[in-house]
Amino acid sequence: MAKVINLKSNEDITSVIERLWETGEDEVYLVAAKDSALLKNIIAMKLLKREADRLDKEIILIAKDAVSREMAKRVGITSRVILPKKALEEDGEEEQEVFQEVAQGKFESMIEDEVKIRREGNLSSRQFSDIRPKGATVNKHHSVEVEEEEEKNILPVSEEEGEENKPSFLEKLISKDEPLADDYFAVDKVEDEEGGEEPAEEEQEELSEDDKDNDEEDFPIHGLANGARRIPVKEGKSFFDRLPSLNFRKIKESLKVEEVERRKYKKNPAVPFFSGKFLALFGGATILVALLALYFILSKAEVTIIPKTEAVDQSLSVTADKGISKIDFVQNKIPAQLIKLDKRRSQEFLATGQRQVNDKAKGRIVVYNEYSSSPQTLVEKTRFVAESGQTFRLVKTTTVPGAKISEGKIVASSIDVDVVADQPGSEYNIGPGRFTIPGFQGTPKYNAFYGQSKAAMSGGASGLMKVVTQEDYDKAKKDLWQSLKPALDSEFKNQLPLGLKIIDGAQKEEISSAETDVVVGSPGDKFTMTLKGTATVVLFNEKDILEIIRKKLADKLNNNDLSLVTDKIDYQSAFIDYVRGQLSIKAIVSGKLVWNINVDGLKREISGQSETAIRDIFAKHPEVSEVKIAFWPFWVKSVPSNLDKIIIKVNR
Secondary structure (H helix, E strand, C coil), rough: CCECCCCCCHHHHHHHHHHHHHHHCCEEEEECCCCCCCCHHHHHHHHHHHHHHHHEEEEEEECCCCCHHHHHHHCCCCCCCCCCHHHHHHHHHHHHHCCCCCCCCHHHHHHHHHHHHHHHHCCCCCCCCCCCCCCCCCCCCCHHHHHHHHHCCCCCCCCCCCCCCCCCCHHHHHHCCCCCCCCCCCCCCCECCCCCECCCCCCCCCCCHHHHHHCCCCCCCCCCCCCCCCCCCCCCCHHHHHHHCHHHHHHHHHHHHHHHHHHHHHCCCCCCCCCCCHHHHHHHHHHHHHHHHHHHCCCCEEEEEEEEEEEEEEEEEEEEEEECCEEEEECEEEEEEEEEEEEEEEEEECCCEEEEEECCCCCEEEEEEECCCEEECCCCEEEEEEEECCEEEECEEEEEECCCCEEEEEEEEEEEEEEEEECCCCCHHCCCEEECCCHCCCCHHHHHHCCCCCCCCEEEEEEEECCHHHHHHHHHHHHHHHHHHHHHHHHHHHCCCCCCEECCCEEEEEEEEHHHHHHHHEEECCEEEEEEEEEEEEECCCCHHHHHHHHHHHHCHHHHHHHEEEEEEEEEEEEECCCCCCCEEEEEEEEEEECCCCCHHHHHHHHHCCCHHHHCCCCCCCCEEEEEEEECCCCECCCCCCCCHHEEEECC
């Protein structure tokens, strides 16, 4: 059988999972509204699926919108648009079973049977502890207005309401939590949870003579318990006339006697709370707890150990090689790193030389062929005329490749050539431009063959002019290196990895290249030099050298449980091969070998032992040279059993 659960709009995942736990069916339909909060939370849907799988239940989500069904599909939950007919029938049967109609006559018969059963069974185990006659003190919040309101609100028994949660009429009559609304009597429950009797102690006023007479009259109209539904009363013989008459006076007298008897047996505490005896017991317990705390919580033992040591003065030849990745104990080789850094700097300088010059400008142009697919040969000294009228000649014979034909169109071909000015002089130092070939003038080739320069022509000069000398070049190189080297050194050191050793002489800084825009001997008032500096260094990890020395000494002493503590290391006779990335050095190590101490093992050995026993234990450990023991507090004479309370310090 399937279970249908209707989800509220604001119902969270915890409530849905709880409802899923409570149902016993294996197949559950979850009917969700369009604005349900559960459909907007993918995480909540995943939690619901996981919990359903754990409970071995199949859940089907009923949702009308496609977005919600798609989200359910992603988390593995089956979804549908409407409930299947089978689920609707099963759900309808359950509702009919719960809300079936009960006839009025059958309802009164059920009430009478329940009253009879409770009167026979409960009179033996229950007693009315406080019944007030008319005129006694009642609930001060109850008013005549409320009583009249209640009498007007007599409602028939609804056919749609179930009977399983409706309290019986007799339960309303004797309820301990809800006093009767009428002024005639109130019933308090006298039986506790374990079945015993406990009379309710409540102040009562004496009855007047009129009230006493009224006790023996007809049973008063009863009130309603708070929140209860009033039962319609038929005309004629009241339903209350069927109950046996109650003698209020006898009940009241019996309650008074029982109340006095219970007070007789009231017991006093064995020890008054604030008596001297109590305070003495409390103080003694406090002191005992404090002493136990001092002993078990605050007690500790501190052991200071000085391990055995041996002086070391060892020299070793070692090779650091960038070609290996781990220590070679046989050949005394350790891994190395070769690091390089390049840095460039440019600066402008003045030319100081002078000479009579008669130089022609030189340059480079690109010659284009847009005429045909046939190549064209241009002989040496072929003329190229600039737009400004200067003539340049081809330095050597060149063949211009033929043009390409693509989709019926000519695509120009090109070639780079060197040219020189026809005459010396600075007027030929012209900028980039277009060149024509006067030899083709008057033919179709004149416009199809042409030249184009991308850079200016330079070097043209005549007369007495400034020139760049070798001295100018050398001085510029020296001055530029003096400014470049410190910057290169600083930047290089900042990029070196931490933890690696650099020995003196292992770092090299040099000029890699020097370039000028004006060559030596060429005319020019100034020139620009660009210098590139390179820094190179071979580094190694100093711990690798110490590990080789420790290993050799440990093998010699036949004990690998040793540590090497160094005072200093000196390096001599360094030989560096920057091409291979190798560094050969002699290392001289001064320090001491220290025997290692197993702190955790010693803690387990000395736990719970006295000072004398501890010294006997340490005497069996040759790695221990000296021991000092301190206990706290002062009266503690043995090591605590708790290892956390044992502190061992090793002074190397």
